[in-house]
Amino acid sequence: MTIKKILSGLAVSLLILVAVVLVRTLMFSPVERPVESFESVEVDAERVSTHLSQAVQFQTISHQNPELRDDAQFQGFIDWMAQTYPEVHQQLTLTKFNDYTLLYQWQGSDPELEPILLSGHYDVVPVLPGTESDWQHPPFAGVVADDYIWGRGALDDKSAVIGLMEAVTLLIKQGHAPMRTILIAATHDEEVGSDHGASAIVDWLKAQNIRPLWSLDEGSFVLNGLIPGVSEPVASINVAEKGYLNLRLSVESEGGHSSMPKGYTAVGVLARAIDRLQSHPIPSGMAGVSGDMFDHLAPHMPFLHRMLFANKWLFAPLIDQQLSESAAGNAMMRTTIAPTMFSGSVKANILPIHATAVVNFRLHPKDTIESVVGHVQHVINDERVNIEVMRGDNASNVSNAKGVGFERIASVSQHVHGPVVVTPGLTIAATDSRRYQNVVQDSYRFNPMSIHKEDAAGFHGTNERLSIDNMVKATEFYFLLIQTAQ
Ligand SMILES: [Zn+2]
Structure with missing residues (x-):
């Protein structure tokens, strides 16, 4: 073979390679999702933000040393829940685990359908000593100002617990009767390893032979400007944790x-x-x-x-x-x-x-x-x-990113938060879900709020806050999720 032939052979190979790369790039298109229509939900912004503000004021702090726990604050929060959400407490059956973890059961009309489990935790991490004065508003005052609810737990994770309670209250008021049993958990020790909260729920579910189809607990959010190179908001529905x-x-x-x-x-x-x-x-x-x-x-x-x-x-x-x-x-x-x-x-x-x-x-x-x-x-x-x-x-199982629970969460998110890019993701910290995976078929980790970089800094840090708009959207999300989880 002559040099010329070799060179032209190489050039042809290179051209084919470039063509393959380009064609593959052009064919690499976004994952399509069907757009579903939902009914509109009227959420009272003042009511939900006042309730989150009140919830933040209970200093339900999980300390590494369990002796430091202030039990009166946990009991206070539970009493406040009963007073604030009378409809939930009348309509749903409440089981308590180790005094402070709550599991509400909303009995479905069809016993053949497996339940779903929606969960949040109401314990919070301490405020780092010496940083109190860095807070724009005191961490346990529950100040509502500048369109935000401020304080420890506003984002992680009392807003999920409050959003769930508000959503169920609205559904009850509208006469909703679920076909599938809805389990709602509010756990008290997520920040210190879930040994007495989520794990007790799992033991109980196993003993009752209840195997929920899927669960939703805290995880990622709708992320704005937090994924390099992606300008659209991204709903990261996490299917596993490290x-x-x-x-x-x-x-x-x-x-x-x-x-x-x-x-x-x-x-x-x-x-x-x-x-x-x-x-x-x-x-x-x-x-x-x-x-x-x-x-x-x-x-x-x-x-x-x-x-x-x-x-x-x-x-x-x-x-x-x-x-x-x-x-x-x-x-x-x-x-x-x-x-x-x-x-x-x-x-x-x-x-x-x-x-x-x-x-x-x-x-x-x-x-x-x-x-x-x-x-x-x-x-x-x-x-x-x-x-x-x-x-x-070990890391958790990887839940199905094409499962019915994932599809529900994705679809409702796209409705509530507008056009968002949905992706399965990986949680890099430990959550209650690693317990739930022992009894649930697929566990998903996602908070239905839309956050920016400056909000993310409040996570376990200073100036934790949640916008009123997010609290409204979270309530709307849980409402539609439960309403359509049939
Ligand atoms: Zn959390």
Whole structure:
């Protein structure tokens, strides 16, 4: 073959490649969703915002140390619920778990239909000591000002509990009678691990042989300007949540005086292990939930991004590299590795007899505790380093992004929030849903409120707030979701 023939062969191959890439990009179109029509809902904005404001004023704080819990605040909140929502308390059956978690059961007319479970938590995280004065309005005053309800829990997650109660009240007043049983949970210990709230509900449901078809609990939101490259609002209905793993790495050595060290000290050996770990990330997973998410989002991105995601077969390494550069992108794609604690000798001039480090991992659904420990052993490859599991929870199951529950949530969101891009997503923190998945067929994680970057900062932080418009929309959302969940 002549050089000329080789070159022209290469040019033809290149042209074909470019054509394939372009055609795939042009055919990479947004996921179509049918537009459903719903009846209009009259929500009293003043009523719902006053109720959220009152709810915020109960200091239902979950502390890491359970002895610090102020039981009177929790009981106060429960009493307030009974006074504020008399229709709900007359029409629905209330079961309490460990004194403070509430499960309301609205009996459906058709016993053949599996129930659905809608959930929120009313406990809140503490306000970081010393930051109280940074709040524009005191965190537990429930101030309503500038079209917002301000305070701890306004966003996470009392607004969901209040939205559900308001929606059921409206439905009862309109004479709605569900065909499918509706279960509504308000849990009290989500912020400290759900050991006595959601888990007790799950045990009870199992004992009653009740297997809800799907559940909806807190998760992501309608995100505005929070997904790089997507200008439209994005409703991220999360179908899974990451797991959690703490590994303790330790090295023993002889010790002695630091004036005569021999080779690496225990601290040195451990530092080397940590360095190897950090320079060998756990491989990303563009299959499964992460890939599914980008398949939904990328068609709404600028041409170059669309081209990359439409041709993952060719550009996967490039996508991986790009996403890994941002902390959020990296956390979406893979199990993250964060060495957080490190200790060695007690004195500067004494060689350490042991050194320990703690590494925190957030497990992607594609990995397990075993596979991560295997990766750590393989990468460190040093028998002087002892590896021990301190605490671990695998990632949740991945719920069906084409399931009936997902479709309901998506459809109602699109009606309430206007044209939004719907995508399945991944929650990177732990929620009550990881308990519910033990008894529910598909669990979804989504709050029906529309948030911007400045609202997101209030999440477990300072100046938590929710707009009145969002409180109205959340009520409308739960109303339509329950009304059409037949
Ligand atoms: Zn929460």
